[in-house]
Amino acid sequence: MSERLPILRIGENLLVSIQVDLDDQTVLNLQDDLADQVVKHGARGVVIDITAAEIVDSFVGRMLATIASISRLLDAETVVVGMRPAVAITLVELGLSLGGVRTALNLEQGLAILAERSTARTAQA
Amino acid sequence: MIHPARDTAAKAAGAGGTVRTQAITTSDDVVRARQLARTLAVECRLSLVEQTKLVTAASELARNTLVYGGGGQMNGEVVHRPGGRGVRLRFADDGPGIPDTELALRDGWSSGTGMGLGLSGARRLVDDFDLRTAAGEGTTVTVIKWTH
Numbered sequence: 001m002s003e004r005l006p007i008l009r010i011g012e013n014l015l016v017s018i019q020v021d022l023d024d025q026t027v028l029n030l031q032d033d034l035a036d037q038v039v040k041h042g043a044r045g046v047v048i049d050i051t052a053a054e055i056v057d058s059f060v061g062r063m064l065a066t067i068a069s070i071s072r073l074l075d076a077e078t079v080v081v082g083m084r085p086a087v088a089i090t091l092v093e094l095g096l097s098l099g100g101v102r103t104a105l106n107l108e109q110g111l112a113i114l115a116e117r118s119t120a121r122t123a124q125a
Numbered sequence: 126m127i128h129p130a131r132d133t134a135a136k137a138a139g140a141g142g143t144v145r146t147q148a149i150t151t152s153d154d155v156v157r158a159r160q161l162a163r164t165l166a167v168e169c170r171l172s173l174v175e176q177t178k179l180v181t182a183a184s185e186l187a188r189n190t191l192v193y194g195g196g197g198q199m200n201g202e203v204v205h206r207p208g209g210r211g212v213r214l215r216f217a218d219d220g221p222g223i224p225d226t227e228l229a230l231r232d233g234w235s236s237g238t239g240m241g242l243g244l245s246g247a248r249r250l251v252d253d254f255d256l257r258t259a260a261g262e263g264t265t266v267t268v269i270k271w272t273h
Binding site for chain 1: 176
């Protein structure tokens with residue numbers, strides 16, 4: 001049974017917290033929902049919090065990379081926050097380095113990265 | 126058969142506790158297979174990193190069983206050998222089988238929509254890996270993660 005994860009809006013950013021053991025369909029739903037919400041709210045940033053995720057396999061890893069690519073095309077930056085050390089070790093051994101995905105250790109630092117980017121944009125404008 | 130030496134080790138691993146079985150016929154079953162793998166990893170007292178690697182490998186292999194094998198089952202148990210314990214997981218399906226195992230185990234190769242990291246990645250995450258398959262005869266993958 002697939003479900004839909006809640007997407008929260010904080011200012012110009014969207015926040016998703018992955019807290020359940022996700023089946024593949026829920027992962028795909030999230031990808032679609034985030035793309036919709038980025039456009040709907042004109043979001044500048046997407047934060048995906050995986051603090052509670054015990055594993056990230058190739059399917060979820062690919063989803064993170066895809067979401068980052070999709071949001072980039074929609075003019076939003078994605079930051080993945082809260083990866084556990086054991087998950088990072090496993091991902092690298094699995095062969096997934098998530099090259100195109102920006103990461104931060106926690107939610108606070110993730111939001112700081114997005115805020116910096118936002119300031120830089122305003123300065124340029 | 127990919128690793129004759131490793132396969133012998135897999136056979137030599139003595140019977141442990143009871144074998145638990147999880148059918149893999151839906152996407153939810155992949156989640157349940159993952160949970161059973163975690164339960165066994167905790168019972169075996171694998172370290173957190175070893176647990177994470179085993180559960181991740183189980184996730185990849187269970188998905189393969191579902192997506193490429195058309196469904197099947199996972200058997201899991203705690204096994205023992207002199208000086209250590211391990212978790213053995215066996216994924217079996219009656220699907221089309223893998224005609225070219227060398228190719229299937231190569232990074233980046235995929236017959237489906239994945240990234241082609243499932244089989245090769247899972248192999249790197251475990252200690253023992255045994256793949257038995259032939260075109261038309263289904264696929265059985267047996268893996269063991271030992272305590273270190």
